[in-house]
Amino acid sequence: MTREPSSARVLVSGATGRMGRRVIEEAAARDDARVVAGVSRDLSGKIDDIPVEPADEFEVVLREYDPDVLVDFSVPEASREFVADCAEANVACVVGTTGFTEDEFAEGGLAALREASERVPVLHASNFSRGVQALLRAVEGAVSDLPGYDVEVTESHHRHKRDAPSGTANAILDRIESVGEFDGRIHGREGDALREPGEIGVHARRAGGIRGEHEILLANEHEELRLTHRAGNRSAFADGALDAAGWLAGRNPGWYDFSEVVAE
Numbered sequence: 001m002t003r004e005p006s007s008a009r010v011l012v013s014g015a016t017g018r019m020g021r022r023v024i025e026e027a028a029a030r031d032d033a034r035v036v037a038g039v040s041r042d043l044s045g046k047i048d049d050i051p052v053e054p055a056d057e058f059e060v061v062l063r064e065y066d067p068d069v070l071v072d073f074s075v076p077e078a079s080r081e082f083v084a085d086c087a088e089a090n091v092a093c094v095v096g097t098t099g100f101t102e103d104e105f106a107e108g109g110l111a112a113l114r115e116a117s118e119r120v121p122v123l124h125a126s127n128f129s130r131g132v133q134a135l136l137r138a139v140e141g142a143v144s145d146l147p148g149y150d151v152e153v154t155e156s157h158h159r160h161k162r163d164a165p166s167g168t169a170n171a172i173l174d175r176i177e178s179v180g181e182f183d184g185r186i187h188g189r190e191g192d193a194l195r196e197p198g199e200i201g202v203h204a205r206r207a208g209g210i211r212g213e214h215e216i217l218l219a220n221e222h223e224e225l226r227l228t229h230r231a232g233n234r235s236a237f238a239d240g241a242l243d244a245a246g247w248l249a250g251r252n253p254g255w256y257d258f259s260e261v262v263a264e
């Protein structure tokens with residue numbers, strides 16, 4: 001049965017992080033999602049008048065604040081545990097954390113989130129910006145229109161980012177491989193590294209405070225096409241995650257995609 005809460009009660013994990021704080025700030029200006037609390041390992045107190053509770057008492061926090069949906073921007077090892085507790089407590093999960101291993105059934109993969117989605121609605125996205133959703137569609141069109149062109153993907157992020165290549169770059173690569181004939185991904189090049197036909201070059205740059213930039217280069221000997229997305233600030237991601245939270249709360253258990261939120 002589907003219910004549509006007028007304003008989803010949101011719990012934020014990773015609340016003291018760059019994204020968690022932005023989610024709290026952005027939610028204050030919305031009426032479809034209301035942050036009721038955050039959790040943190042270290043801080044207890046308040047962020048912008050929102051109570052922040054200890055992460056190691058997560059199950060107690062779930063009972064006390066009774067959220068409709070978790071919005072998680074933390075680290076994979078923490079995210080998996082938060083989501084498993086939410087599945088027990090019947091709380092929907094929007095997960096923006098990246099860095100889960102690519103093989104979802106390997107240790108560190110998304111399997112724990114998939115398992116939770118049998119009991120509650122779960123939406124994981126490595127990028128909550130609408131511009132990146134549009135980019136993914138544009139990439140799909142370009143790769144199918146330009147067979148045989150060389151493809152290189154370059155992403156740039158701030159110096160604090162842990163995972164490489166970014167979750168968004170991996171989503172772009174998956175999309176490229178789903179529509180074209182490629183032999184594999186080559187991460188960086190060094191030494192005697194002649195480009196082989198069919199390889200996709202992948203490059204990750206880390207510097208300063210760059211919010212997130214992804215460029216897909218398609219080229220043959222006669223022309224180049226470059227598709228680029230640049231995040232101006234973190235509000236695009238926070239807003240997208242809150243759109244997803246309002247959309248997901250009250251839905252049936254299952255595994256959902258951010259493209260479904262954007263399509264509506």
Ligand SMILES: NC(=O)c1ccc[n+]([C@@H]2O[C@H](COP(=O)([O-])OP(=O)(O)OC[C@H]3O[C@@H](n4cnc5c(N)ncnc54)[C@H](OP(=O)(O)O)[C@@H]3O)[C@@H](O)[C@H]2O)c1
Nearest residue numbers: 014016017018019040041074078096097098126127128237
């Ligand atoms: N999907 C998207 O659109 C999108 C956009 C931007 C970033 N991201 C991803 O979101 C994640 C967070 O990014 P960020 O820039 O906000 O990182 P950040 O500033 O480092 O914040 C992460 C927060 O997670 C919490 N945390 C870290 N380790 C933890 C642990 N073991 N247990 C419990 N909590 C832990 C920390 O809070 P406490 O120390 O207070 O517990 C920390 O403040 C990253 O994976 C990033 O790649 C996704």
